[in-house]
Amino acid sequence: MEEDVIAALKKCATGLSADEVVEEFTVEDGELKLVKKKVTRRDIPPDLKAVKMLMDEGGIDGLSDAELEAERRRLIKLLKENEDG
Numbered sequence: 001m002e003e004d005v006i007a008a009l010k011k012c013a014t015g016l017s018a019d020e021v022v023e024e025f026t027v028e029d030g031e032l033k034l035v036k037k038k039v040t041r042r043d044i045p046p047d048l049k050a051v052k053m054l055m056d057e058g059g060i061d062g063l064s065d066a067e068l069e070a071e072r073r074r075l076i077k078l079l080k081e082n083e084d085g
Contacts, residue, residue, distance in 0.1 A: 012050035014071075015078060018042050045082050046075045 024036040 006054075009050045009054050012044075012047045013054055014075075015046040016044050018044060046078055048075070048079075051075065 018041075020040045020042055022038045022040075023034060025032045026035050027033070
């Protein structure tokens with residue numbers, strides 16, 4: 001269970017993409033028939049609170065100082081892009 005929470009925090013901390021599916025059905029001859037399907041891809045930006053939680057709990061294992069610095073720069077760049085966009 002704890003591993004699931006850490007995995008979820010890591011996804012939030014690094015950002016992720018999710019597909020949102022909306023389907024519209026109609027009844028034809030007593031059966032449901034798909035009329036329209038819309039798939040929208042949503043990009044969810046990194047969450048700095050999740051990063052802080054991981055770092056406070058030691059949830060980022062095996063990353064060197066250089067890797068942590070590179071990840072910090074990547075997250076800052078993404079946040080600036082989201083503010084500008």
